[in-house]
Amino acid sequence: SGYRMRFKSETTAVTTGGGGKGCLRWDGSVAEIKAELEAMAGIGSVTVTKEEMSSIVGGVGAGVKYYITFTGLNVRGNVPPLQIVDVGKNGCLDAHNSGGFFGQDLAPISVEQENIPFIPFYEVQTTVEIPYDAEAGDMKVAIEALSRAGNVDVSREVNRHGFSWDVTFVNTK
Numbered sequence: 123s124g125y126r127m128r129f130k131s132e133t134t135a136v137t138t139g140g141g142g143k144g145c146l147r148w149d150g151s152v153a154e155i156k157a158e159l160e161a162m163a164g165i166g167s168v169t170v171t172k173e174e175m176s177s178i179v180g181g182v183g184a185g186v187k188y189y190i191t192f193t194g195l196n197v198r199g200n201v202p203p204l205q206i207v208d209v210g211k212n213g214c215l216d217a218h219n220s221g222g223f224f225g226q227d228l229a230p231i232s233v234e235q236e237n238i239p240f241i242p243f244y245e246v247q248t249t250v251e252i253p254y255d256a257e258a259g260d261m262k263v264a265i266e267a268l269s270r271a272g273n274v275d276v277s278r279e280v281n282r283h284g285f286s287w288d289v290t291f292v293n294t295k
Contacts, residue, residue, distance in 0.1 A: 123148050124214030127158065128205040129165060134158040142213025149186050159190065166194020247271075254284065261287050 124140020124147060126133050134144035137154050146154055152170045159168045168190055175185040192201060210216035249264040256264075258278040265274050273292040278285050 123210040123216055124208075125206050125210075126208045126212075126214060127155075128207050129159070129162055130202060132162040132164055133207065134162070136161045141215035145208070145214035152188075155188060155190070160194075164196055165192065166196035168192055168194070256285075256287075258287065261289070265289060 124142075124145035126135075126144045126146070128134075134146065136144060136158050137146060137150075139145065139150055139154055140147040144158065146158060152172050156168055156170045159165050159170070170191075171189045173187040173189070175187060190204065208214045247268045247270060249268060252261060252264050256278075258276040261278070262274055262276040265271050265276070271291070275290045275292055277288045279288075280286075
């Protein structure tokens, strides 16, 4: 069957191997998946590898497993998982349309985040200098001035002989 991938609000929209625009084949090539993901403005660069599986645990027949590593500067920090959408619908071919058959005994499609993403130290953004006694509003302005921070809520409280700030990231840019 064909499917699309979604990352945040973007959905694959380039290749047509699995049907309509952005539809990938269930056993598509590494190059196609890489091209689709790198075409998304919010991703940048990725590396993709593919593992052929002779049978799927809990199912029958062959399968594939893809490993995708975000390597570009556009994706940093706590990355939301990719989503698999439009499996066999919305213009993506169904296995039945391709002469294939899907039974109810196949293992489900799943996306797992195997490694926690990290940011190399040399790429970490820093704020302008913030006074030791900065108000919550000053801290909010400094953090939101970073190009990747998004909107934050900040509260400040007295902590022994200084202050503590609680920062909640509401959304990202």
